[in-house]
Amino acid sequence: MSVRNITKGRNGPKAQTRSLEAFEELASAFADLAAEVGAEEFCVFTAGPSLSQGRLTPAIDSEFPKVSRTSRKLAAKATASLGVRLRSSTLPFRWRRDRRTPAPDLHLVDIVDPIGLERSGFALPLHAASGRNGLAVFIGETPGLGDAMLLDFHLRAIGLFSTLLQATAVLPNKMPAMSNRELDCLRLTADGKTSEEIAELLNLSAHTANQYLTAAAQKLNAVNRAHAVSKALRLGLIS
Structure with missing residues (x-):
């Protein structure tokens, strides 16, 4: 191929x-x-x-x-x-x-x-x-x-x-500055948690959890949250 x-x-x-x-x-x-x-x-x-x-x-x-x-x-x-x-x-x-x-x-x-x-x-x-x-x-x-x-x-x-x-090599050359909450939301998304489950675990509203995930995706130039998690793992931001 x-x-x-x-x-x-x-x-x-x-x-x-x-x-x-x-x-x-x-x-x-x-x-x-x-x-x-x-x-x-x-x-x-x-x-x-x-x-x-x-x-x-x-x-x-x-x-x-x-x-x-x-x-x-x-x-x-x-x-x-x-x-x-x-x-x-x-x-x-x-x-x-x-x-x-x-x-x-x-x-x-x-x-x-x-x-x-x-x-x-x-x-x-x-x-x-x-x-x-x-x-x-x-x-x-x-x-x-x-x-x-x-x-x-x-x-x-x-x-x-x-x-x-x-x-x-086309991934971002510089490590994006991520907040702890953004990283927490990405980790929980990687574990298969929904926005509602993330919100409950982090004592947030579902809207706020989605905002953190959206911000993380933007910083990583990702097209969606799954792509953001994939990039974060490859960059070593989460494990």
Whole structure:
């Protein structure tokens, strides 16, 4: 799938719109990859500069423009060993929910589930030409892939990751100044709370809660609150 070029006119309103459109196309392209191997969902992450710390930042997943619970769980539970694996190896790896059953004929490094997902899956380390690193995770029992098919699958994921990095570069260069209440409302929205539930939890009116969410979306140049939550997570403003 071809994803449009979004590098021109970087950081203006039109570039922000092109970036969102590129993310939508990337989500569709990664979904197509997941479907090819029968995966139930996918999550793609960028890795922080200190890979030994295993810091993963959600970039895109099956629920875009939202950030899925699986992405958030992976980002929160990523271990130092996972960071070391990203830094030291380009080999895909997998984990299985039931290690007693015969494994599918996948040419992957077999490891113990490093993040407590309690579901089988496999992951592809992503190393872009720019030097940036990331991880693509596909969740679910998958059929066997031969060496040639797995290599092609991995290369296509790396190509999409490179395009994703271009789209990410169009996000705001400066961290927006957010109030504590705006961040609280974004966190609760990420947890799936409605405006009424947020208002009750924060002792606000629903109208005021909506005002905070609208202000947060404007500061993040987001098209809606789900997009605002997604951007805030990717910028590290909330977790």
